[in-house]
Amino acid sequence: MGTIRITKQFSFETGHALYGYDGKCRNVHGHSYKLSVTVIGNPIEDSSHVKFGMVIDFSDLKKIVKEEIVDVFDHATVFNKNTPHVELAKELSQRGHNVLLVDYQPTSEMMVIDFAEKIKARLPKNITLHSLKLQETETSYAEWFAHDN
Template sequence: MLSITKSFHFEAAHRISDYDGACQYLHGHSYKLEVTISGKEMVKGDMLMDFKILKSLVNKIAIEPWDHALILKDNEINHSEFDHLNGKTYWMETEPTAERMVLHLSEQLAGLLPQGFSVRRVKLYETDSCFAEYENIH
């Protein structure tokens, strides 16, 4: 199966509200995101998919909502502490760990891909040496 990968960068702050340690406090990351999609057939121009299309999809579901945002779990304690802030907040059903963000993005992207394409891999770096990765091995 043929695959293509596109890399992205974004800045965001988050906190893990149900964590006993430094990550319970508001902090930020310079995230690096790599998204790989696979398909069986190439389209016009001998491309699996135009990189511009993949970029547009990922921008819509991840970069635009997450870049320069505060990403938080939608719970009472976070609302009480952060609702008063002016700025961009992205509320998640789960804690915004790299693992949950990767799963969230993978699920949303899978729902937007044309028939015959699949999400092969999503890798999200919080730092140069720490990342979470989803890989579809089917």
């Protein structure tokens, strides 16, 4: 058998603000993100194995991405913890909002790098993260490819 890539798609709603940015995105706003996760590996060749013919069970990949990304970021507001937005984050948290403070500017580019590290850490040893595509709007997205990193 050959090496195969499989992709699973996810969606989630997340708010953010870009501190220091010179455009509208400096304001708190949100996106309906679409995340495509592509892994690469060889289908299981053992015909007695319950996952025979699969690179990874889509439900196993879904569990990883849901736990690491979707369940964490969905309906959360993300701020860089090293900006004055921390005061706003504290206020929102005190009012019961789901707020994430991250070590980076929460752009699609930086989020996709963060997501790649989290997903890679959870994949079985025989599966490699090939690429991620994080679509922020209908016409804008950031991509991460293992061969570039």
